[in-house]
Amino acid sequence: MNRYALLIAALFASPAFGQPSSLSLRQAMDYARQHQPSLIAARARVEAARAQALVPEATKAFRVGAAAEILGGTNNNTTASYATLGFLDVARIGGTPANAPVSWTPYASTLAGISVHKELYDFGRIDLLSDAFGAQAQAANEAAQVTGLDLDLLVEESFYAVLGAKAVLAASHVVV
Numbered sequence: 551m552n553r554y555a556l557l558i559a560a561l562f563a564s565p566a567f568g569q570p571s572s573l574s575l576r577q578a579m580d581y582a583r584q585h586q587p588s589l590i591a592a593r594a595r596v597e598a599a600r601a602q603a604l605v606p607e608a609t610k611a612f613r614v615g616a617a618a619e620i621l622g623g624t625n626n627n628t629t630a631s632y633a634t635l636g637f638l639d640v641a642r643i644g645g646t647p648a649n650a651p652v653s654w655t656p657y658a659s660t661l662a663g664i665s666v667h668k669e670l671y672d673f674g675r676i677d678l679l680s681d682a683f684g685a686q687a688q689a690a691n692e693a694a695q696v697t698g699l700d701l702d703l704l705v706e707e708s709f710y711a712v713l714g715a716k717a718v719l720a721a722s723h724v725v726v
Contacts, residue, residue: 582705592694599690603683612665638665
C-alpha cells in the first residue's frame with residue numbers, strides 16, 4: 551500500500567465519513583504491521599532463509615539406501631544391466647565372455663543390497679555452506695526489519711498528515 555492509499559484509508563476511517571472512531575497511532579501501526587503484504591512477504595523470506603540454513607548440516611547425517619532387483623535377459627555377450635538409483639553403489643561385474651556362444655534363452659539374475667554413506671571429512675565445505683546460508687538468513691532478517699521501519703515511518707507520516715488535514719478542516723469552520 552502506498553502512502554496515498556494509507557492517507558485515504560485513514561481519512562475514510564475518520565468520524566467525518568460516518569465510521570465509528572479513528573485509530574490511535576499505535577493501533578494504526580499494529581494494523582499495518584499485521585496486514586502489509588510487503589512485510590508479510592519479508593517475514594516469509596526470513597523463514598525460508600532460516601530453513602535453508604539448516605540444509606548443509608543435514609549432509610553430515612548417515613544416508614541409508616536399499617534396493618532389490620530381478621533382471622531377466624539373454625546371454626548375448628552383454629554385461630549386466632542393474633539399475634543403480636544413486637544411493638546403492640553396485641560394481642559392474644557380470645556379463646558373458648566375448649567368445650561365448652549366442653543364446654536367446656532368457657536367464658534371471660537378482661540383486662539385493664544395502665548401503666550406508668557418511669561424510670567423514672569434507673575439508674570444511676559443510677561448515678562454510680552453513681555460515682554462508684546463516685549470513686543470508688541474517689541479511690533477510692535485517693531487510694525485514696528495514697521493511698518494518700519503512701512501514702512505521704509511512705504510517706506515522708500518514709497519521710500526522712490526516713491529523714493536520716483534520717486541523718485545517720476544523721480551522722476552516724471557525725467563524726471569525
